[in-house]
Amino acid sequence: MMKLALLFALFACATATVYFKEDFSGDWESNWVTSEHDDYGKFVATAGKFGSDVGIQTSQDAKFYSISAAFDKFSNEGKDLVVQYSAKFEQGIDCGGGYIKISPSTVDQKDYHGETPYNIMFGPDICGATKRTHLIFNYKDDNHLRTSDMRTESDELTHLYTLIVHPDRTYEVQIDQKEIASGSLTDDFSFLPPKEIKDPDVSKPSDWVDDPQMEDPDDVKPDNWDDEPEYIVDPDAEKPEDWDDEDDGEWEAPTIENPEYKGEWEAAMIDNPDYKGPWVHPMIANPEYADDETIGTYDDFGVIGIDIWQVKSGTIFDSIIIADDIADAEAFAKETYLANKDEEKKAFDADKEEKKKAADAEREARDAEIKELEEEEDDDVEEEDDDARAEKMDDLKDEL
Secondary structure (H helix, E strand, C coil): CHHHHHHHHHHHHHHCCEEEEECCCCCHHHCEEECCCCCCCCEEEECCCCCCCCEEEECCCCEEEEEEEEEEEECCCCCCEEEEEEEEECCCCCEEECCEEEECCCCCHHHCCCCCCCCEEEEEEEECCEEEEEEEEEECCEEEECCCCECCCCCCCEEEEEEEECCCCEEEEEECCEEEEEEEHHHHCCCCCCCEEECCCCCCCCCCCCCCEEECCCCCCCCCCCCCCCEEECCCCCCCCCCCHHHHCCCCCCEEECCCCCCCCCCCEEECCCCCCCCCCCEEECCCCCCCCCCCCCCCEEEEEEEEEECCCCEEEEEEEEECCHHHHHHHHHHCHHHHHHHHHHHHHHHHHHHHHHHHHHHHHHHHHHHHHHHCCCCCCCHHHHHHHHHHHHHHHHCC
8 A cells, every 4th residue: 555655646746747937037038028019017027125036026107017928838627727926015005916817828929918818817906995816717708707805915025826726626725825715616606607597487476465564454544643734933933133124024933843743644554464475486497507517627728927007016926836736836835935935024024113213213303303492482582583483393293
């Protein structure tokens, strides 16, 4: 048994394939094509403010970006598909994408743009209060977004995004190697029509009573119900002493709500003896429904693209891998993301602390100057000097 298990493990390792891998450490520009479809923003290679691992960063505000790289065509039929990369919103993202697209090999990279076909789109998308990890699959030329949103990260640190699609039509999404969502593609996406529909040949009977209560037929409005008006003249109102009928016109007392007014009469409600409960439409099998075992399977993967819009630039993409074994993705993450994660956080926290100290020192200096100005008492100070001091104090307080 031990030998069989070892042989199986060795066979699995031997058959695992990495289809694409990019860490932007070398001549990355020779592998990537910038689209000529429009005037796109420029990517630059950098490790960013706090990292030591080089990635490519959006560098121009209020720009679309479109860049892609090709790899040998493959199909994920009968095997896992693993897509993993890191994204870092170093700019403090307000509105922009951080996702990637995996397209067929047939797309024109020089004309790659928002309408270029893709099989899968995956990764963070943030704009204002909308913050989610996108996951979209193309099925029969329609793009299907996951029916419920997945959370994402929007801080200024690097985060690792991993998608695993299994051949049994299940999937898993991880952020920083921790699962945030998983499930069935057929349950969580609207690829297929519903299995059942309402029977079109059946409708609610005309005599069906679905009102649980009714007006009491024996309840009669009292004879004196409408005797009192809704508004009456204010009995406490008095004509002002300076009122002049000739100049001001005839004085009329204001009206107030009548405390005796009873409102519109309504009959009391009683249980409806004919109530049958809510009518439930009978369901039948949907003749248009047909299961499809190929959902999540594609014959042609061949291009990875970063096709996004950013209001404020600064997002860094790195550590991209496409494989059929999660072990390869985990090993690559260990070489890249995990090797830099702790140092990046340490540098980020140190910078944050330095900025806090500088802000505190500036505030203390400002407070001391305001206090000094407030304590100045010089009777001989010229009026214009006094005004200047007051203006300076106002300026200092506005900076708080």
